[in-house]
Amino acid sequence: MTADTPTQAPASTPGFRDGDPPEVRLLAQMLLVRRFEERCVELYSAGSIRGFLHVYVGEEAVATGVMSALEPDDAVVATYREHGHALLKGMSARAVMAEMYGKVTGCARGRGGSMHLFEAATRFYGGNAIVGGGLPLAIGLALADRLAGRDRVTACFFGEGAMAEGEFHESVNLAALWRLPVLFVCENNLYAMGTALARSESETNLAVKAAAYELPAWSVDGMDVLAVAEAADRAVQAIRAGGGPHFLEARTFRFRAHSMFDPERYREKAEVEQWKQRDPIELLRGRLVGQGTLAEADLAVMEAEVAAVVDDAAAFAEESPLEDLADLELYVHDPASSVLRRAPLLAAAREGVAP
Amino acid sequence: MSARRSPTARSGARATAVAPPPPPDDAAPTSPEPEAGPRTLTYREACREGIRAAMLADERVFLMGEDVGMYGGCFGVSMGLLEQFGPERIRDTPLSESAFVGAGIGAALGGMRPIVEIMTVNFSLLALDQIMNTAAALQHMSGGQFHVPLVIRMTTGAGRQLAAQHSHSLEGWYGHIPGIRIVAPATIPDAYGMLATALADPDPVLVFEHGGLYNASGELPAGAGAVDLDTAAVRRPGTDLTLITYGGTLPMVLEAAERLAAAGVDAEVLDLRTLRPLDDVAILGSVRRTHRAVVVDEGWRTGSLSAEVAARITEHAFYDLDAPVARVCSAEVPMPYARHLELAALPTLEGVVAAAERVLRGGA
Numbered sequence: 001m002t003a004d005t006p007t008q009a010p011a012s013t014p015g016f017r018d019g020d021p022p023e024v025r026l027l028a029q030m031l032l033v034r035r036f037e038e039r040c041v042e043l044y045s046a047g048s049i050r051g052f053l054h055v056y057v058g059e060e061a062v063a064t065g066v067m068s069a070l071e072p073d074d075a076v077v078a079t080y081r082e083h084g085h086a087l088l089k090g091m092s093a094r095a096v097m098a099e100m101y102g103k104v105t106g107c108a109r110g111r112g113g114s115m116h117l118f119e120a121a122t123r124f125y126g127g128n129a130i131v132g133g134g135l136p137l138a139i140g141l142a143l144a145d146r147l148a149g150r151d152r153v154t155a156c157f158f159g160e161g162a163m164a165e166g167e168f169h170e171s172v173n174l175a176a177l178w179r180l181p182v183l184f185v186c187e188n189n190l191y192a193m194g195t196a197l198a199r200s201e202s203e204t205n206l207a208v209k210a211a212a213y214e215l216p217a218w219s220v221d222g223m224d225v226l227a228v229a230e231a232a233d234r235a236v237q238a239i240r241a242g243g244g245p246h247f248l249e250a251r252t253f254r255f256r257a258h259s260m261f262d263p264e265r266y267r268e269k270a271e272v273e274q275w276k277q278r279d280p281i282e283l284l285r286g287r288l289v290g291q292g293t294l295a296e297a298d299l300a301v302m303e304a305e306v307a308a309v310v311d312d313a314a315a316f317a318e319e320s321p322l323e324d325l326a327d328l329e330l331y332v333h334d335p336a337s338s339v340l341r342r343a344p345l346l347a348a349a350r351e352g353v354a355p
Numbered sequence: 356m357s358a359r360r361s362p363t364a365r366s367g368a369r370a371t372a373v374a375p376p377p378p379p380d381d382a383a384p385t386s387p388e389p390e391a392g393p394r395t396l397t398y399r400e401a402c403r404e405g406i407r408a409a410m411l412a413d414e415r416v417f418l419m420g421e422d423v424g425m426y427g428g429c430f431g432v433s434m435g436l437l438e439q440f441g442p443e444r445i446r447d448t449p450l451s452e453s454a455f456v457g458a459g460i461g462a463a464l465g466g467m468r469p470i471v472e473i474m475t476v477n478f479s480l481l482a483l484d485q486i487m488n489t490a491a492a493l494q495h496m497s498g499g500q501f502h503v504p505l506v507i508r509m510t511t512g513a514g515r516q517l518a519a520q521h522s523h524s525l526e527g528w529y530g531h532i533p534g535i536r537i538v539a540p541a542t543i544p545d546a547y548g549m550l551a552t553a554l555a556d557p558d559p560v561l562v563f564e565h566g567g568l569y570n571a572s573g574e575l576p577a578g579a580g581a582v583d584l585d586t587a588a589v590r591r592p593g594t595d596l597t598l599i600t601y602g603g604t605l606p607m608v609l610e611a612a613e614r615l616a617a618a619g620v621d622a623e624v625l626d627l628r629t630l631r632p633l634d635d636v637a638i639l640g641s642v643r644r645t646h647r648a649v650v651v652d653e654g655w656r657t658g659s660l661s662a663e664v665a666a667r668i669t670e671h672a673f674y675d676l677d678a679p680v681a682r683v684c685s686a687e688v689p690m691p692y693a694r695h696l697e698l699a700a701l702p703t704l705e706g707v708v709a710a711a712e713r714v715l716r717g718g719a
Contacts, residue, residue, distance in 0.1 A: 109498030118497035125464065126497070130488050136454045137489060140461015140469075147417065147443065147467055167484070170454030177449065331499035332533050334557030338585050339536065339632055349636040350671045352643070 014309045015302030021293055023284065026068060026225045028302055030060040030281050033084035035306050036093060039314060040083065040100060040114075044260055048318070049100045051113045052129075054081040058255030061280035062187050063088050065228025066155055066248070069236040073123065075154040077138040079187075080115035080129040085157060090122040093313035103320035110323050111331065131192075132165030134158060135184075139171050142180040142245075153239050155183045160249075161192025163209065164200050172247070176215045179244035183235050184210070186247070187222070189254040194266035210247040222250030223278040255279075392577045399569040401546035402432045402508075406470060408547075408580075409554050410440055413468055416554060417444040419455055420472030429474045430510060430569055456482035456507065460490050460559075463505040468554050473509040475517075476525045476563065490559040491534035506553045507561050511539075512603045512653055513701055514567040519689035522697075524653040526563045526602070527660035530631040537630040538584050539563045539602035543573040545628065548582035556584065563630075565603030565653075584629050587637035593623035596647035596714055599638065599664055601627035604651050604702055611707040622711060630660055638664060639672050646677040647714045651702050656684035678718040681710040 015028035037055040044053045056063070059081075067088040070076070078085040086096050091107060099106025100114050107119050108127075115129040125141065128134035138156035145152045162168050163186065175182045186206055190197050203209045210217040216238070220231040228250055235246040253275035257264050264272075288294040333339045396404065410416045417440075418433060424447040427434035437445040448455040452473060459471035473479045479486065486507070494502050513522035530537050536558060540546040546564070553560035590605065591612050600608045605626050612622040625641050627633065642648045648668055652661035665680040686700040713719070 107498065108496060108500070111498050112496045116496045118500050120497075120500040125461075125501070126493075128489070130484055133457075133484055133488055136457020136485055137461040137464070139454065140458035140463070141465045142461070143458055144462040144465020144467045147415075147462070148465070167453050167457070170449070170451035171457070173449055174451060174454045174458065331495045331497075334494065334502040335499075336557045338556075338583075339558070342585050342632070346632065346635040349639050350667070352639070352671065 014305035022068070023226065023288055024294065026064055026229065027281065027284050027288060027294075028306070029064045029067075029088055030225060030284070031302060032093070032306050032309065033060045033064070033087055034281060035303075035310050036087060036096075036313070037083055039310050040097075041256075041260070043100075043314065049114065050102070051115070052080070053100075053114050053260050054258065055256055056081050056084045056254075058275065058279065059187060059189055059222065059252045060084055061225035061228050061284075062185065062222045062250040062252050063157065065225045065250075066157075066183070066185050066232040068229045069232035070153065070155055074152055074236075075123040075125055075138070075141045076157070077125045077134040077141070077154065078127060078157045079131070079134065079159060079162075080127070081159075082117055082127055082157070083114065086117040086119070086124055086127070089119070089124045091117065091119045091124060093309050094316040095119065097313035097317040098320050101317040101320065102322070103317055104323040105316070105320040109331075132158065132162040132167035135162070135167050135171035138182055139175045139178075139180050142175065142182045143178065146178070146180060151240060153181050153183060153236055155185060155236075157185045157187055159192060160186055160188040160190070160197055160206060161195070161200065162186075163206055164192070172210060172213045172215070172245070175245040176213045179242075181239045182245040183232065183239060184245060184247045185232075186210075186249045187252060188249050189252050191254065191258070191267060193258045194262070196266065206249045207247065210249070215245050215247055216243070217247035217249070219249040219251060222252030223275075223280045223283060225280055225284055253278075393574050395572055396543055396547070396575050397570055397572045398540075398543060398546045398564070399430065399432055401543045401575060402550070402564060402569075403434065403436070404575075405547045405550035406433065406436060407439070409470070409551055410436070410444060412551070413554070415466065415468040416470065417446060417462075417467065418470045418472065419446040419448055419459060421448055421450055421455075421474055423447060423472050428472065430566065432564075432569070433472070452478055452481035453485055457485040457489065459505050459507070460485060460493070460503050463503045463559075464501055469505055470550070470554070471505065471507045473507060475521050475566075476509050476511040477520050477523055479507070479509050479525075486529075486535070486559075486561075487532055491532045494534060494558070502557045503559045504554070504557050505559045506550065507559070508550075508564060509561070510566045511563040512565040512567055513685070513690045513697060514603070516692055516694055516697060517566075517690075518692040522690035524603075524685070526561070526630055527652070527654040527658075527663070529561055530660055530663065532631075534558065535631065536560045536584060537563065538628060539565070539630055541565070541568070541602050541605035541626050541628070542590075543575050544579050545582055547575055548580055549584060551581035552584045555581070560584070563602060567603045568606075571606065585634065587628050587634040588626045589623060589637070589641065590626045591622070591624040593621040594645060595621045596649065596711055597623045597625055597641040597645045598649050598651060598707065598711065599625045599627065599641075600651040601630060601660075602653070604653055607702070607704050608651050608707055611704050611711065614704065614708050615711055620711065620715060627664075633664065633667065635667060635671070638667060642668050642672045643675045646675055648676075649681045649683060649707065649710045649714055651683045651707055653685055653702060655687050656682060657687065659684060678714045678716075681714045681718070683707050683710050
């Protein structure tokens with residue numbers, strides 16, 4: 001793999017071999033997201049990653065389970081806590097890590113950073129740092145599929161904080177009205193930054209709230225990846241069969257701070273510790289070992305393979321070049337735009353010289 | 356289009372936010388085939404025929420917005436299109452600007468060519484997140500992976516006694532944002548032909564239709580079609596000074612030029628047409644010839660498009676100037692309802708003539 005081609009085949013999940021039970025893949029995927037983000041936190045502390053960094057530690061079962069129900073051609077719209085979603089949709093760890101380093105080999109050539117990961121090839125549409133801002137985009141992607149007669153689904157992830165935003169209500173209403181093929185996934189981690197659910201929502205049963213828009217809506221244990229996968233699969237099948245949009249609330253918890261600048265004054269340590277008892281990775285690992293699907297030796301191999309991918313991503317990001325400063329203003333207009341063609345003419349006019 | 360709008364066209368007979376549908380003859384579908392000869396159309400009809408032609412030319416094009424279908428558009432622009440194209444392509448939306456503008460962005464990403472209509476520029480503020488944080492930014496923050504070929508049409512401007520939440524000219528605000536193109540058709544050929552070019556643009560284009568122009572009529576030449584979105588147009592050549600304007604104030608400025616001509620002053624009138632990016636070739640070229648400039652902008656003066664134009668002239672043509680640049684803008688008040696107050700708040704013919712005379716005196 002060269003610096004110019006950071007994308008790797010999405011099928012390659014470290015720690016998973018063809019023929020392994022699908023649960024092993026889910027475990028390996030959650031582990032990759034966990035270890036990748038743990039490294040991000042270290043690299044943030046070391047100053048290699050700057051800006052805002054929001055990690056998904058504790059919530060991995062949600063994206064992992066939902067993503068297992070999607071086809072490669074389905075679209076994903078996510079939030080600013082989306083490193084895991086990007087990896088699970090098939091972006092390479094290299095492209096994601098290099099983006100966080102602000103390197104030209106990053107998925108957005110260093111323009112996006114942690115909060116704005118994108119990849120056209122895997123139909124990963126961000127990476128949106130405006131709470132609720134991704135929902136309208138998702139329904140538009142689904143509308144295009146409807147108008148073009150394509151059998152695709154758009155999965156839209158957002159936190160429970162977004163359900164207080166107008167864009168949630170406008171978008172779910174429109175999607176339900178037009179029966180668009182969207183899976184709305186609410187990642188309810190109980191705190192919108194530092195605001196507890198009961199302090200921001202008059203109706204804290206979010207599925208009940210969503211159901212007011214006349215779409216199938218239910219809640220699932222977001223710490224149980226198998227339950228999430230089963231629920232998502234059911235929803236996606238129904239959507240693909242023409243059943244219109246569905247809403248899934250995954251009840252989960254963020255084990256770490258909101259971002260790297262969060263002293264966590266708004267919640268008790270005991271609450272965090274209690275949720276950690278239901279760590280989604282430990283739950284599945286215990287189950288797979290308990291039923292004899294995996295041995296401790298297999299887990300060690302999985303950890304080693306995941307670590308190798310994370311090491312490789314960090315090394316790649318470290319060694320990658322920065323974007324050329326001369327290219328600062330690229331990607332504001334499409335290369336085909338006449339704006340770019342005329343720019344030298346306008347510059348010459350300002351200088352008062354013949355172009 | 357007639358060069359002069361009557362004073363009544365400026366003050367307007369429409370006093371409701373949602374104008375009544377135009378009379379039935381205005382709604383009669385016209386032939387989709389190109390007319391053999393020139394035709395006389397209203398600005399409203401020119402906008403409609405532009406949409407119709409675009410939809411016939413490309414199946415990916417669809418129109419979406421509040422009351423664009425069964426109602427026929429709040430200003431009657433899309434009258435008859437639902438009957439011709441059906442509800443999948445002429446889509447009435449709920450009152451949810453952010454959702455349907457964002458849906459337009461998503462649909463554009465998904466390969467469609469949406470035209471999103473927002474009733475007025477004031478309502479577009481409810482969709483500002485989608486326009487600014489997504490449509491304009493997506494290409495750059497995705498490192499060039501995604502572009503958004505979306506067209507958003509909206510009504511702008513005052514003159515119809517619609518008061519402080521339906522009357523502003525905020526295109527200058529939008530002109531601040533990198534990543535989008537801003538156009539303001541002021542003539543019948545532009546009202547018809549800008550849309551096709553906007554739809555062919557790979558990036559988001561915002562089209563500002565001045566509400567005071569919808570009833571104006573003029574000629575669409577035979578064979579009229581797509582027009583460029585890059586250049587300003589000299590609507591009246593002149594040698595003594597340059598009157599720079601766009602959109603709804605163009606007819607009034609042309610009338611001011613005639614008033615000045617009667618007094619022996621030969622004014623050039625430049626229609627900016629595209630507000631972002633500004634055509635520096637035309638602006639600076641004209642001012643370097645005439646050495647004097649008056650910028651007429653229905654927006655507020657502070658931080659306005661007129662400020663940008665004046666700044667560019669002083670930055671790049673300062674030594675060509677024989678007088679300071681003058682500006683004629685709206686009074687810095689939320690637009691009042693009462694007719695005499697609204698008229699007093701808006702740029703006037705007399706104000707433009709007075710500014711021109713001041714500039715001709717060297718600014719004194």
